Amino acid sequence: MNEMACAAADDPDLIEAYLLGDLDEPARETFETHLFTCDRCLTQLKLLESLQIELRKDAQASGAAPATGTRSSWWVWAAAAATIVMVVGAGTLLRAPAPGVPVLQAPGAAPAAMAPAILALARVVDPPKYVALDLRGDEPAPGFAAAMRAYSTGDYTTAANGLRRIRGSGPPDVERDFFLGVSLLMSNGDAAAAEAIEPLRRVVDHGDSPYRQLASLYLGKALIRRGDLDAANAEWERTRTLPGTHAGEAQDLQKALRTALGR
Amino acid sequence: MSSVLPVPDDQADLADRIRLGDRGAEDALAAAFHDRVRLMALARTRDRELALDIAQETMADVLVALREGRLREQEKLAGFVYGTARNRISDHYRTLGRRPREEPLDDEHPGGGASNDPLEQAERNAQVRGALGTLPAMDRRILLLTLVDGLKPGAIARRLSLSDEVVRARKSRAIRKVKEYVDGLSRT
Numbered sequence: 001m002n003e004m005a006c007a008a009a010d011d012p013d014l015i016e017a018y019l020l021g022d023l024d025e026p027a028r029e030t031f032e033t034h035l036f037t038c039d040r041c042l043t044q045l046k047l048l049e050s051l052q053i054e055l056r057k058d059a060q061a062s063g064a065a066p067a068t069g070t071r072s073s074w075w076v077w078a079a080a081a082a083t084i085v086m087v088v089g090a091g092t093l094l095r096a097p098a099p100g101v102p103v104l105q106a107p108g109a110a111p112a113a114m115a116p117a118i119l120a121l122a123r124v125v126d127p128p129k130y131v132a133l134d135l136r137g138d139e140p141a142p143g144f145a146a147a148m149r150a151y152s153t154g155d156y157t158t159a160a161n162g163l164r165r166i167r168g169s170g171p172p173d174v175e176r177d178f179f180l181g182v183s184l185l186m187s188n189g190d191a192a193a194a195e196a197i198e199p200l201r202r203v204v205d206h207g208d209s210p211y212r213q214l215a216s217l218y219l220g221k222a223l224i225r226r227g228d229l230d231a232a233n234a235e236w237e238r239t240r241t242l243p244g245t246h247a248g249e250a251q252d253l254q255k256a257l258r259t260a261l262g263r
Numbered sequence: 264m265s266s267v268l269p270v271p272d273d274q275a276d277l278a279d280r281i282r283l284g285d286r287g288a289e290d291a292l293a294a295a296f297h298d299r300v301r302l303m304a305l306a307r308t309r310d311r312e313l314a315l316d317i318a319q320e321t322m323a324d325v326l327v328a329l330r331e332g333r334l335r336e337q338e339k340l341a342g343f344v345y346g347t348a349r350n351r352i353s354d355h356y357r358t359l360g361r362r363p364r365e366e367p368l369d370d371e372h373p374g375g376g377a378s379n380d381p382l383e384q385a386e387r388n389a390q391v392r393g394a395l396g397t398l399p400a401m402d403r404r405i406l407l408l409t410l411v412d413g414l415k416p417g418a419i420a421r422r423l424s425l426s427d428e429v430v431r432a433r434k435s436r437a438i439r440k441v442k443e444y445v446d447g448l449s450r451t
Contacts, residue, residue: 035303042298
């Protein structure tokens, strides 16, 4: 493409959305095809990448780094959904720390007494986007769509209330439990975060699903909020063994936890 | 090494020179496409190390194909590189789960992300760092929440008690200022 005809380079929102994985697949392909023929867009993309790198360094230096080292996108979710590997018997419950997982602290420390650096590990900066994945072949429970609309607008309290209501009357559902756990984790208050533990644990224990590894990662965060650092560390150890793209993130959190504890 | 994309006729010439064993042409191929592939893989995988691996593997695949004269429409070299990169990324997702990565996203590598030209990238990063130092703290915060935390203007507005419009305007202005700062340094 003639560079003079390039409008994309003058649209930082488009290039930013591309870099952050926010474009849908057709738009992504269109931009990439263009990127391979346009130096101006490459230059702009490199600039945004450098900004991302330097801002992250600043945040890390000031201790304000995001809790998640990588950012999920709907595309990653779709890719994960497309690569489900069903493993017979993989739903074994591992409630005790796995062998070899270092013991960091007796459980039960009051959240209020925890250092800010530890509480920061429980932050969910960028909750996963909801993408309807037709994995079950049946209709979602009544009220599910409304709850997920609230979730998509960032109204996590309403989403949690809606999903909690459905849960009371419906059969087990991994997707519902996952987003209930995330919504509770995103809601204000330690009580809601503590309530997130049970649905997230159900997702992890259910076995392979597109949500399992991320549920394990968030379960660790919920355990941090409850002050159960050993259990969080053990859960992140498990996160690293599960299929998905969040192993490095879990490893980062474990390192940060050890650092925060001076180990 | 700057990335200067060859026009289609030059792409055909470049492909032909590589087929004939011209090492300079291989360097030109890497200069034109390595960073494109790396950034594409970064946008799709959110993993800098993996993106670098994919870029290197893609360029190796392309080089082998060109040396063996397997690209018939040589003027479509850019499309060939893009298709090869997509195949590499698809390969990664096909094996997802069987080969979980242990290394986290890390910006501390020399060159800050291992571009095709680490020196150029290190220089650009330093320029951007200088530009960030000229921005108001609020603008830096908005950029951080946008580009690192990945928040949308609405979420940032709620967090910073600003309106969506103000967040959008400040973000656009901040990015424009950074670009102007870097362009100014590059010209001098």
